[in-house]
Amino acid sequence: MTHTASVVGASGFTGGELVRLLSSHPEFEVTQATSREYANRTVGSVHPNLRALDLRFSEPDDLEPVDVLFAATPHGVSMAHVDGFREAADLVVDLSADFRLGSEEEYEKWYDGHDRPALLEESVYALPELHREELPGANLIAAGGCNATAAIVGLAPLFDAGVLDGSEHVVVDVKVGSSEGGAGGGNASSHPERSGVVRPYAPTGHRHEAEIEAEFGCSVSFSAHAVDMIRGAAATCHVFPDEPVGKSDLWGVYRESYEDEPFVRLVAGGSGVYRYPEPKAVAGTNDAEVGFEVDPRNERVVVFSAIDNMMKGSAGQAVHAANVALGFDERAGLDFQGLHPVGAP
Numbered sequence: 001m002t003h004t005a006s007v008v009g010a011s012g013f014t015g016g017e018l019v020r021l022l023s024s025h026p027e028f029e030v031t032q033a034t035s036r037e038y039a040n041r042t043v044g045s046v047h048p049n050l051r052a053l054d055l056r057f058s059e060p061d062d063l064e065p066v067d068v069l070f071a072a073t074p075h076g077v078s079m080a081h082v083d084g085f086r087e088a089a090d091l092v093v094d095l096s097a098d099f100r101l102g103s104e105e106e107y108e109k110w111y112d113g114h115d116r117p118a119l120l121e122e123s124v125y126a127l128p129e130l131h132r133e134e135l136p137g138a139n140l141i142a143a144g145g146c147n148a149t150a151a152i153v154g155l156a157p158l159f160d161a162g163v164l165d166g167s168e169h170v171v172v173d174v175k176v177g178s179s180e181g182g183a184g185g186g187n188a189s190s191h192p193e194r195s196g197v198v199r200p201y202a203p204t205g206h207r208h209e210a211e212i213e214a215e216f217g218c219s220v221s222f223s224a225h226a227v228d229m230i231r232g233a234a235a236t237c238h239v240f241p242d243e244p245v246g247k248s249d250l251w252g253v254y255r256e257s258y259e260d261e262p263f264v265r266l267v268a269g270g271s272g273v274y275r276y277p278e279p280k281a282v283a284g285t286n287d288a289e290v291g292f293e294v295d296p297r298n299e300r301v302v303v304f305s306a307i308d309n310m311m312k313g314s315a316g317q318a319v320h321a322a323n324v325a326l327g328f329d330e331r332a333g334l335d336f337q338g339l340h341p342v343g344a345p
């Protein structure tokens with residue numbers, strides 16, 4: 001039986017990706033896509049890749065009942081409108097940061113507080129590789145932040161296997177594409193200002209530190225660079241295990257965690273041009289590439305991961321989480337390969 005879905009914030013970048021994924025998903029039919037600015041216009045008038053769809057934007061104030069509502073709106077919108085969302089749908093999947101952290105105190109610390117702290121206990125942090133067991137039956141799902149997702153997917157096997165136990169300090173550096181800033185990204189993401197840059201962005205105090213620390217219980221130093229790509233988040237994580245670890249040990253650790261995961265592949269050395277995780281190789285897909293190297297002289301392990309911020313880092317992860325929550329095949333609607341060769345994605 002087909003499930004109905006609506007996308008609130010469908011004129012934005014991640015909202016457009018949700019409509020793209022859901023419109024060819026075997027279990028979903030998109031019945032509503034909202035935008036205040038483009039209400040009554042076709043979805044294809046904003047997203048040219050979706051011109052074939054017979055779907056028009058409607059106002060978010062006129063939500064129709066659906067099985068699943070995906071919210072792809074700026075921070076603060078979902079927490080303000082969550083009652084209306086939940087009235088309209090049995091399952092709400094939110095792509096913003098509004099329901100990712102576990103307590104009001106954390107929102108006081110990292111954001112500007114929270115309107116509906118009672119719901120924070122109820123919401124499930126989506127990243128399905130880590131929270132698969134909690135998703136079935138959930139009615140409020142928070143998709144993880146894109147940079148946090150890149151780091152967490154890369155580091156999780158080290159914590160699961162006890163290579164890291166949470167007492168260590170983890171350093172995360174992420175290179176991010178301009179689509180992270182959304183459709184209204186502003187001057188910093190405009191083509192003349194963004195082209196060719198490798199620009200430190202949020203070098204300290206990035207809010208995604210909170211998500212990574214919540215997963216692993218360790219302290220995280222996070223910095224990001226805005227670089228000249230459209231899609232992609234590439235994380236380089238530096239960790240210093242207490243005990244020496246070899247590369248073959250790490251292969252065992254990562255295989256154990258990921259060999260059955262449909263959306264994670266290991267890329268660590270080998271031959272050819274693409275020997276480590278690379279955003280170009282996952283552009284447009286829900287895949288994450290993860291790799292590593294050992295630096296014995298400095299007692300360091302360096303972990304690389306690459307995702308498409310609008311897929312594994314948001315819309316793809318949201319659809320994957322909904323698939324798990326509703327008992328669908330996990331790959332439904334996400335089972336396709338990326339492009340090669342491709343220009344700066």
Ligand SMILES: NC(=O)c1ccc[n+]([C@@H]2O[C@H](COP(=O)([O-])OP(=O)(O)OC[C@H]3O[C@@H](n4cnc5c(N)ncnc54)[C@H](OP(=O)(O)O)[C@@H]3O)[C@@H](O)[C@H]2O)c1
Pocket residue numbers: 008009010011012013014015034035036037038060072073074075077095096097144145146179180181182183184309310313314
């Ligand atoms: N871009 C990424 O790579 C990425 C990755 C992970 C998570 N996220 C998160 O996902 C969310 C969406 O990001 P995005 O990049 O897709 O943003 P975006 O391109 O700026 O799109 C925002 C969408 O929300 C709608 N909107 C804005 N204010 C609204 C309101 N008060 N009520 C209803 N709709 C409203 C906008 O349309 P109208 O103004 O026309 O209604 C638009 O469709 C954000 O919370 C972001 O942090 C983004």
